[in-house]
Amino acid sequence: MGSSLPEASWNTIEGAYYTGAGGTWEPIWLFVSIGLCVVALVLGIAHERHAYKRIEAERGV
Amino acid sequence: MEAEIARLTEELAALTASSGVTNTMFAETFYYVTIPLMVLIHVGFLSYEMGASRQKNVLASGIKNILAFAFLVPTFYFVGWFIYWAFPNGIDMSVGAFEISGWDYAVGAANPAGEVMGPNLADNATGVFWGAFTLFAATTASIMSGAVIERIRLFAFIVLAIALGAFAWVFAAAWGWHADGWLVQKFGYHDFGAAGVVHTVAGFFALGVLINLGPRIGKYNSDGRANHIAGHSMPMTLVGLMTIIAGFWGFLMACVIVPGEAWSWSAIEFTSIYGTPLTLSALTFNILMGFGGGIIGAWVTTRDPFWMMSGALAGIISCAAGLDLYWPPLAFAIGFAGAAFMPVAAKFLEKRGIDDAVGAVTVHGVVGVWGVLAAGLFAAGYPAYQGDAGTVATIGIVGQSIGALTMIACGFVPGYLLSLLLKSFDLLRVPRSAEIAGLDIVKVPAVAYPESLNGSGTVAAFDPIDTASPAR
Numbered sequence: 432m433g434s435s436l437p438e439a440s441w442n443t444i445e446g447a448y449y450t451g452a453g454g455t456w457e458p459i460w461l462f463v464s465i466g467l468c469v470v471a472l473v474l475g476i477a478h479e480r481h482a483y484k485r486i487e488a489e490r491g492v
Numbered sequence: 493m494e495a496e497i498a499r500l501t502e503e504l505a506a507l508t509a510s511s512g513v514t515n516t517m518f519a520e521t522f523y524y525v526t527i528p529l530m531v532l533i534h535v536g537f538l539s540y541e542m543g544a545s546r547q548k549n550v551l552a553s554g555i556k557n558i559l560a561f562a563f564l565v566p567t568f569y570f571v572g573w574f575i576y577w578a579f580p581n582g583i584d585m586s587v588g589a590f591e592i593s594g595w596d597y598a599v600g601a602a603n604p605a606g607e608v609m610g611p612n613l614a615d616n617a618t619g620v621f622w623g624a625f626t627l628f629a630a631t632t633a634s635i636m637s638g639a640v641i642e643r644i645r646l647f648a649f650i651v652l653a654i655a656l657g658a659f660a661w662v663f664a665a666a667w668g669w670h671a672d673g674w675l676v677q678k679f680g681y682h683d684f685g686a687a688g689v690v691h692t693v694a695g696f697f698a699l700g701v702l703i704n705l706g707p708r709i710g711k712y713n714s715d716g717r718a719n720h721i722a723g724h725s726m727p728m729t730l731v732g733l734m735t736i737i738a739g740f741w742g743f744l745m746a747c748v749i750v751p752g753e754a755w756s757w758s759a760i761e762f763t764s765i766y767g768t769p770l771t772l773s774a775l776t777f778n779i780l781m782g783f784g785g786g787i788i789g790a791w792v793t794t795r796d797p798f799w800m801m802s803g804a805l806a807g808i809i810s811c812a813a814g815l816d817l818y819w820p821p822l823a824f825a826i827g828f829a830g831a832a833f834m835p836v837a838a839k840f841l842e843k844r845g846i847d848d849a850v851g852a853v854t855v856h857g858v859v860g861v862w863g864v865l866a867a868g869l870f871a872a873g874y875p876a877y878q879g880d881a882g883t884v885a886t887i888g889i890v891g892q893s894i895g896a897l898t899m900i901a902c903g904f905v906p907g908y909l910l911s912l913l914l915k916s917f918d919l920l921r922v923p924r925s926a927e928i929a930g931l932d933i934v935k936v937p938a939v940a941y942p943e944s945l946n947g948s949g950t951v952a953a954f955d956p957i958d959t960a961s962p963a964r
Binding site for chain 1: 929
């Protein structure tokens, strides 16, 4: 990753210039970001379940 | 003489290049500005939903709304934008009539692992277009969000929001809000301001979810009569609704295609997403007239400030499909009629056991259908897209009716089936004990009104609702 510029100059840049442009990292970071969403959802389920069990134990409703 | 001509030619080339750069910067800025304006829609929905919640649920409703927006950003990046460009001509991902759709086109224009979906000096358009559509997507999720407050599980809500915002409405938009869309090409479907592709789809998706979710505890008495469950802050709700109206200007602005770019329909004039000509003045006439008609129509039939402000939304949604075409007094009348009918539809649903906490099914679903049909009734005969006379499908009530049915199906079917699946795994609704205690105290590590005698984070000492009644 890091700079995708062919040299340390902006003079010749016309197209994509993001970190890792033209390499193989785009799909890797894509899957990392998808994975983070999935992990967040899984942790969210666990948090909700814990919260509901706690209130059920407290209130017994 | 020759030297003078050469100098003038050089100056002309420089001016042309400069003019092109100015136009590109204007186009990019135009869509960039629509995005913060549309964020106002979400500010409004946040305020509206929290105001419509009881104190014991106010922060949980806020969290739900914020997360809908947050999850729609990456998921629309991952898949939604690609669907929009791949599927206009049908599920086979073939190329449409204008050759701006299909698998190959989508791979070039919307590949989430490709160079087009990142910082690129050769592309001033994709990021801002994607951003505007992401805000459309988040709007669909926010529409559904209000209907299901105070009893849906957060996980279920996020899954449903993604299904709606990154999939369901995108198919509807590809088919009916894209010049290559089969509804547009074959049936002359016209929906300039997304009455169908956003509002109807989201409203009927919410209806499908509500059927499986059931009403809030206390909404219905044991004899089936409905109670009114008041939110904790009507002023917060009203300000939220007015903020949504402000955001609508960005939404409708983003429905316009700027001229003069390689991707534009025209070199000299604004067009709709279908390539049909329009002016921002045309939109201004009709947005404001629909807005005024909606408020007044709702005032006549309800005298209730909640419904009056909902009527403002309903007025604009009623006119949305033909905002580019209507005579302004007609837009006023269409908005008036849609908003006046809105409370009748809400009552109808309530009597059938549908507890739609904010009237989303009515305001967006039912009124969205009216908006789509109104274009067929009052704007029949206009060409639906660019092309020579006799070769272009025209707007008509048949095409709009087919479009409306398609939009209802795009919303209701996935909303109902997915929520049924979640319900079968007991993942849809919060437990009864949590619902009665209030979702804030159960799972939110913050208090909305810490100095309040009866605030968020504390179990309500006095709850006027009959909590013994069954949750259906």
